[in-house]
Amino acid sequence: MKKTVILYKDIPEDLLVKLKNEFNVIFFDGLTPDNRQAFAEAVKTADGMIGSTYPISNDLLENATNIKAIATISVGYDSFDVSYLTSRGIRLMNTPDALTDTTADTLFALVIATARRVAELDTLIRKGQWTHSIGPEHYGIDVHHKTIGIIGMGRIGSALAKRAHAGFDMKVLYNARTQHSDVEENYQATRCELNELLQQSDFVCLTVPLTKETEHLIAKEQFKLMKPTAILINGARGKVVNEHDMIEALKTGVIRAAGLDVFTAEPLPGSSPLISLPNTVLLPHIGSATTETRYKMVECAIDNLIAALKAEKPTENWVNPQAG
Numbered sequence: 343m344k345k346t347v348i349l350y351k352d353i354p355e356d357l358l359v360k361l362k363n364e365f366n367v368i369f370f371d372g373l374t375p376d377n378r379q380a381f382a383e384a385v386k387t388a389d390g391m392i393g394s395t396y397p398i399s400n401d402l403l404e405n406a407t408n409i410k411a412i413a414t415i416s417v418g419y420d421s422f423d424v425s426y427l428t429s430r431g432i433r434l435m436n437t438p439d440a441l442t443d444t445t446a447d448t449l450f451a452l453v454i455a456t457a458r459r460v461a462e463l464d465t466l467i468r469k470g471q472w473t474h475s476i477g478p479e480h481y482g483i484d485v486h487h488k489t490i491g492i493i494g495m496g497r498i499g500s501a502l503a504k505r506a507h508a509g510f511d512m513k514v515l516y517n518a519r520t521q522h523s524d525v526e527e528n529y530q531a532t533r534c535e536l537n538e539l540l541q542q543s544d545f546v547c548l549t550v551p552l553t554k555e556t557e558h559l560i561a562k563e564q565f566k567l568m569k570p571t572a573i574l575i576n577g578a579r580g581k582v583v584n585e586h587d588m589i590e591a592l593k594t595g596v597i598r599a600a601g602l603d604v605f606t607a608e609p610l611p612g613s614s615p616l617i618s619l620p621n622t623v624l625l626p627h628i629g630s631a632t633t634e635t636r637y638k639m640v641e642c643a644i645d646n647l648i649a650a651l652k653a654e655k656p657t658e659n660w661v662n663p664q665a666g
């Protein structure tokens with residue numbers, strides 16, 4: 343008999359067929375206050391779940407007696423309490439690698455867009471304000487030959503270092519808990535303490551996971567260490583930065599600009615002061631959002647779920663092997 347899984351994200355039609363060939367699929371169009379009750383009911387008897395974006399809190403899983411595996415269509419897994427899943431013997435799997443290059447491309451797009459004021463000057467034209475050759479008040483700053491500081495030297499950090507070094511002749515500094523000799527050899531990257539990285543970098547880029555240790559890693563004190571000409575790029579999670587302190591730093595010239603793909607609250611509320619700041623470039627969490635990459639992520643997540651629920655042999659993308 344087929345096992346039952348809950349799908350809480352829209353996926354390409356052919357991959358839905360693949361999922362349905364393996365499992366009985368109960369579909370929810372996301373997890374919203376309106377469908378939460380029905381979702382919790384369905385979870386009670388499901389064997390697995392597949393989806394992304396929405397925080398899956400422990401209370402939703404409390405009465406789920408059959409559930410054995412969750413496949414998140416993302417590399418980050420801060421939407422889950424991993425210790426709780428492990429204690430319940432629920433396998434969690436993610437989709438690393440599939441999105442590494444695409445996300446690094448997005449982060450580099452933010453580096454260039456903030457430095458060269460791409461969005462701001464696009465808006466200037468659309469408002470009919472390009473009436474004469476622009477002057478120094480609209481000049482950007484160079485990216486090439488500058489110093490990029492990458493906080494979190496994993497898959498995405500390393501792909502970003504490659505682009506910075508090989509494409510833009512940038513000096514690469516990084517901060518991570520462990521040494522990454524491959525990046526040091528291949529991209530002449532130098533590991534340094536966080537404070538030193540903040541003081542020396544022209545671009546400070548965040549590619550760490552959101553954990554208890556990284557929450558508000560960058561706050562008022564850290565902004566004060568950065569150069570007044572520095573640009574912050576956050577492609578990690580919104581909560582890695584104290585958003586209130588960042589807004590103050592951007593308003594008062596403590597730093598020059600910020601390129602942000604992630605926010606404390608998503609979707610970003612229309613009332614956020616970030617929206618009216620000209621020295622920000624804002625993206626709606628699209629690090630991995632290309633047609634090709636999102637397809638690969640869904641495919642990978644389905645394979646993860648099949649491996650965990652059918653072959654009883656999880657793939658290498660198993661986040662909590664201790665779950666057994």
Ligand SMILES: NC(=O)C1=CN([C@@H]2O[C@H](COP(=O)(O)OP(=O)(O)OC[C@H]3O[C@@H](n4cnc5c(N)ncnc54)[C@H](OP(=O)(O)O)[C@@H]3O)[C@@H](O)[C@H]2O)C=CC1
Pocket residue numbers: 417418419438439441445493494495496497498499517518519520549550551552553555556577578579603604627628629630
């Ligand atoms: N904006 C978007 O759409 C996307 C965002 N992301 C985010 O990017 C994150 C990183 O992805 P990925 O590169 O694949 O993950 P990896 O696990 O490969 O890399 C994370 C890196 O951060 C380091 N790290 C962890 N904690 C700390 C800390 N306290 N201080 C310094 N470094 C730390 C890690 O370990 P070590 O220090 O041991 O080297 C590792 O080098 C994801 O968790 C996700 O949140 C991912 C994809 C898309």
Ligand SMILES: O=CC(=O)O
Pocket residue numbers: 415416417418419441629630
């Ligand atoms: O934010 C996206 C992810 O894959 O993690």
